Amino acid sequence: MPIRARNGKLDILAFEYDHASWEVLKLNHKSLELLMPCCNSKATPKTSKLGNYFFSHAVKDGCLSEAESQEHIYIKGVVAKAAKQSGWDVKTEWQGVSSTGEEWIADVFCSKGNANIAFEIQLSRQTKAETLRRQKRYKESKVRCAWFASRNVFDSNYIHQNQETPFFLIDKPVVGKDPYIKQFSIQLSSFVKRMLFGSLKWNEEPWMYRIEYIEDKCWSCHKPNKQVYGYGIDWFDETAKTVPNASTVLEKITDIIDNSELNDLGVNAIAKFDNLKGNAPKFPYCNACLHCNAPQNNYYLMQKRQASYKDKNIKTGTVEYSASGESSGEWLLNEN
Ligand SMILES: [Zn+2]
Ligand SMILES: [Zn+2]
Known part of the structure; x- marks a missing residue:
């Protein structure tokens, strides 16, 4: 039910009326041309049992507006x-x-x-x-x-x-x-x-991912590189557990971040190398050297990861990445 009626070019807004002025409108509305906003048919000002002021169709005929x-x-x-x-x-x-x-x-x-x-x-x-x-x-x-x-x-x-x-x-x-x-x-x-x-502001909180790596040296170009083996967000972490699983985890990382961004963070890219010796069959994702793009197979990665538990000289680390488009956030109502 509308709380607005049109009178020529004017809008009559029911919420602007008090009891006395609404009663006056009810008495005099026939001298005005009050029209319903839904269908332009004649509008009658009414007061509901609960005290709402609203406009009603003088004749309910052919209007599709819902109750x-x-x-x-x-x-x-x-x-x-x-x-x-x-x-x-x-x-x-x-x-x-x-x-x-x-x-x-x-x-x-x-x-x-x-x-x-x-x-x-x-x-x-x-x-x-x-x-x-x-x-x-x-x-x-x-x-x-x-x-x-x-x-x-x-x-x-x-x-x-x-x-x-x-x-x-x-x-x-x-x-x-x-x-x-x-x-x-x-x-x-x-x-x-x-x-x-x-005063209502959206406070964006981008999702921060951690990319986890082992400090290493490329077998091909001999430059130091950082072998990616896992990722995390908030309390959640997922790291390579087995040779086939390493491919699965690395593939998930490719959904989060692309290679140029990995390289910008100073870690290896991740690429698909079919039939690479040292990767499990049908699990083709592995590190690709940041400098020379040479594949670093997952068997090697898992060996290095195992060794890092015992050998304190093998350093591991994380870099942080905020995913664009992925965020959580909240509405904040600032003080006026
Ligand atoms: Zn109508
Ligand atoms: Zn290299």
Whole structure:
């Protein structure tokens, strides 16, 4: 149910009314041409049993807009009002279209200068795929969209915190009560104001990998090189255990980091050498010398690794690598 009606070029926003002025509008609306934003049919201002102000179709005929819960109408009002008080231009139930021609209707649409922000209030179940589809559609419309979802329907595992899809859980909505956002210890209306003020920041934490190596000398060019034998992230480590497993571990490292980056870190590259003596059949990944690209077979690597346990002169070490595109992070609400 919309909380906006059009009167010529003007928007009538229900959340801007108090009891007295809303009663006046209800008495006088027939002298105005109030139209529904969904279908342009005549709009009637109404008050729900729970005290929400909204607009209803004077005649329900042919409009495909869906019914909304009282809680949804109320939260929409809370968000819209906070946005309006923050100095943004606010329209509820705002229709738009993406660059690929897909239509959408935003619960609350806010604009200021070139910035367009949509707020979606999601109180009923929705598949993750559908949420991401709608988010993509906003992106293709050059609109940033943030979601407010009910904690009694969604949990924090539904969408892991990420910059692309800001998805925040609010306490189970009750009409007349500004819902609480536990994550930031703040009421929804204050959160919206802080967001629109620019206080919400994404704090990126790139995943740091450790690449583990043994200091060695190349059999071919005789220059010192660093033989890669494992990797780690956080508390997790995976190092070559056997000759075939060395290939498997090294192959995994090629998924994390490419050869030019390995070389920049001062360690050997990793390459595939089919039918190399010293590698297990069908396990072709092994070190390739940083200087001359000569293959350093895995049988040799495992011998060296074994020796490093006993021989203190054989040095091992790690270099750190932050993977681009792979990250975790969190939303931070700065102090104003
Ligand atoms: Zn309609
Ligand atoms: Zn070499």
